[in-house]
Amino acid sequence: MGCNIAIDGPAGAGKSTIARRVAKELSFIYVDTGAMYRAVALYLLKKNVNGEDAAEISENCTGARVSIEYRDGEQIVMLNGENVNPSLRTEEVGNMASRSSANPKVREHLLLLQRNLASENDVVMDGRDIGTTILPDAEVKIYLTASAKTRAKRRYLELTEKGIACDLDEIEQDIIQRDERDMNREISPLRQAEDAVLVDSSEMTIDEVVEEILRIYREKVEA
Numbered sequence: 001m002g003c004n005i006a007i008d009g010p011a012g013a014g015k016s017t018i019a020r021r022v023a024k025e026l027s028f029i030y031v032d033t034g035a036m037y038r039a040v041a042l043y044l045l046k047k048n049v050n051g052e053d054a055a056e057i058s059e060n061c062t063g064a065r066v067s068i069e070y071r072d073g074e075q076i077v078m079l080n081g082e083n084v085n086p087s088l089r090t091e092e093v094g095n096m097a098s099r100s101s102a103n104p105k106v107r108e109h110l111l112l113l114q115r116n117l118a119s120e121n122d123v124v125m126d127g128r129d130i131g132t133t134i135l136p137d138a139e140v141k142i143y144l145t146a147s148a149k150t151r152a153k154r155r156y157l158e159l160t161e162k163g164i165a166c167d168l169d170e171i172e173q174d175i176i177q178r179d180e181r182d183m184n185r186e187i188s189p190l191r192q193a194e195d196a197v198l199v200d201s202s203e204m205t206i207d208e209v210v211e212e213i214l215r216i217y218r219e220k221v222e223a
């Protein structure tokens with residue numbers, strides 16, 4: 001049984017950057033569950049499945065064979081034998097993932113993969129329902145959040161640095177809509193687990209957040 005750190009929170013709170021850094025500090029494996037939902041979404045998009053049609057999503061999602069490999073410490077998501085990492089971070093895939101991840105069949109499809117990784121390894125796993133549903137017995141649970149404005153600004157900077165033209169207000173609206181869907185869906189909605197520690201990163205640097213999570217880990221696990 002591995003030692004498990006669960007980090008949940010809304011889109012753009014910095015979960016993946018922070019979780020990756022914490023995992024490195026502790027020599028744990030970093031598991032990005034959002035990337036798994038994105039891989040299923042990519043598969044559905046390739047099959048021209050309508051994101052609003054739950055029956056079509058349920059019928060098709062099991063055709064997406066998702067597995068995880070690690071190369072130089074980086075998580076590689078394999079979709080039906082192909083490395084799909086380069087295709088996962090587009091807005092189109094993110095929006096489809098936000099819709100299709102509300103589907104019980106999609107969640108059931110990925111649940112075992114996530115639990116197996118956590119039982120066989122020391123992991124820092126990030127997502128939306130890790131502390132509440134996937135790993136209810138995780139040794140450390142963090143709910144990482146930041147205001148919608150801060151998250152939109154971070155995303156805006158990330159995209160403009162890559163030379164991608166974008167609009168700050170549009171990004172903020174997109175984030176608010178995604179929060180709305182993630183928090184209000186029937187199955188595994190995004191919410192803070194009762195025993196999770198809330199970390200609001202709005203006014204914190206990445207280093208400060210990493211330090212804070214390591215401090216919480218030491219307090220809970222090493223004490």
Ligand code: DC
Nearest residue numbers: 033034035037097098101127128129
């Ligand atoms: O964290 P992300 O943006 O890569 O996640 C993509 C979508 O997947 C997001 O809209 C919510 C969903 N997701 C989920 O429902 N449960 C998880 N454990 C991780 C992500």
